[in-house]
Amino acid sequence: DVKVTQSSRYLVKRTGEKVFLECVQDMDHENMFWYRQDPGLGLRLIYFSYDVKMKEKGDIPEGYSVSREKKERFSLILESASTNQTSMYLCASSPPPVAGEKLFFGSGTQLSVL
Amino acid sequence: AQKVTQAQTEISVVEKEDVTLDCVYETRDTTYYLFWYKQPPSGELVFLIRRNSFDEQNEISGRYSWNFQKSTSSFNFTITASQVVDSAVYFCALSERNQGGKLIFGQGTELSVKP
Numbered sequence: 001d002v003k004v005t006q007s008s009r010y011l012v013k014r015t016g017e018k019v020f021l022e023c024v025q026d027m028d029h030e031n032m033f034w035y036r037q038d039p040g041l042g043l044r045l046i047y048f049s050y051d052v053k054m055k056e057k058g059d060i061p062e063g064y065s066v067s068r069e070k071k072e073r074f075s076l077i078l079e080s081a082s083t084n085q086t087s088m089y090l091c092a093s094s095p096p097p098v099a100g101e102k103l104f105f106g107s108g109t110q111l112s113v114l
Numbered sequence: 115a116q117k118v119t120q121a122q123t124e125i126s127v128v129e130k131e132d133v134t135l136d137c138v139y140e141t142r143d144t145t146y147y148l149f150w151y152k153q154p155p156s157g158e159l160v161f162l163i164r165r166n167s168f169d170e171q172n173e174i175s176g177r178y179s180w181n182f183q184k185s186t187s188s189f190n191f192t193i194t195a196s197q198v199v200d201s202a203v204y205f206c207a208l209s210e211r212n213q214g215g216k217l218i219f220g221q222g223t224e225l226s227v228k229p
Contacts, residue, residue, distance in 0.1 A: 009157075031215050040123065042205060043219040058216070090159065094215050100147040100166060101215050105159040 003027075004106040006091050012112045019078040021109050023091030030096045032074035033103065034058075034066065037088040046089075049074055050096075081113045116141045118208050120220035127196055128228050135191040135223045137206030143167075145211035148182065148189045153203040153222070165189065196227045 007022035025032065031050055035043040035058075045058030047066040055066050063085060067075045074093075078085055088110050092103040117140040127133045139148065150162040163173065165182050173180045177194045193200055203224045207217040 033216070035219075040221055042118075042120075042221040043207075043217075045216060045218075048216060088157070090157075092159075100164065100209055100211075102149065102161045102164055103159075103215075103217055104161075105151075108157040 004091055004093055004104050006089075006106040006109050008109050009107065010110050010112075012114065013078075013081050014114055015082060017078075017081045017113075019081045019111070019113075021076040021078075021089055021091075021111070023074045023076070023106060024072050025074075025091075025093040025104070026072065027093060027095075027104065028071065029093035029104070030071070031094040031101075032068065033092040033094075034064075034074065034076045035090045035092065036060070037090055037108070043090060046076065081111075083113050085111065086113045087111060116143075116146075116208055116210055116213075116218050118206050118218055118220035120204075120206055120223050122223045123221070124224045124226070126226045126228065129198060130195050131227075132192060132194050133196050133225065133227075135193075135204050135206075135225065137189045137191065137220060139187050139189065139206070139208045141187075141208060141210055143210040143212065147209040149207040149209070149217065150180065150189075150191050151205045151207065153205065155202070159205065162191075193225075196225075198227050198229055201225060201227045 004025045033048040034046045049068045065077045091106045094101040119138045151159040206220040
């Protein structure tokens with residue numbers, strides 16, 4: 001069964017901490033995405049990657065960075081966590097960057113920044 | 115610019131009622147794709163359907179059906195004879211040809227089906 005796995009389901013951090021959210025997929029997909037989900041706003045794209053060591057900014061990249069050292073792993077980094085980054089974070093992957101491909105999602109990480 | 119609007123934030127129905135979830139989109143591209151995803155309480159988004167802009171045929175899958183109308187830029191989702199297990203947040207999403215697989219999501223509609 002194909003899977004996108006996010007390392008933590010719930011995470012509580014302090015303001016100013018550096019936070020790493022990890023995502024691993026076992027489908028050999030080229031594309032990987034990070035979204036955040038907030039009530040009333042739906043899912044918004046933070047960063048995405050079409051290949052190892054490459055990254056592209058999404059719609060709301062401020063305050064975030066990403067790392068993709070291996071094809072199967074895509075990490076989201078909050079350099080200095082702030083309370084407005086409290087949210088549900090969803091990782092997704094898909095085959096090569098052809099429009100129309102569906103995304104496969106992980107179960108999400110609910111991050112609370114206190 | 116691309117945009118997806120799901121005007122219904124929450125819908126509550128009683129089991130066995132039919133329910134329609136609305137989705138309106140905006141795009142300047144002539145080639146695009148529309149999706150519906152379901153997010154149950156477990157959190158993982160589950161793919162339901164994908165349609166491309168050249169195929170306006172309606173689709174039915176069991177109790178689910180989708181109505182795609184380019185004239186009104188809508189892609190509505192109907193659940194017939196709803197069940198408690200249909201309770202979830204439903205997202206409509208848009209992917210444009212030149213956007214390399216990125217999905218733009220609507221705000222989501224939370225459906226509650228009561229027994």
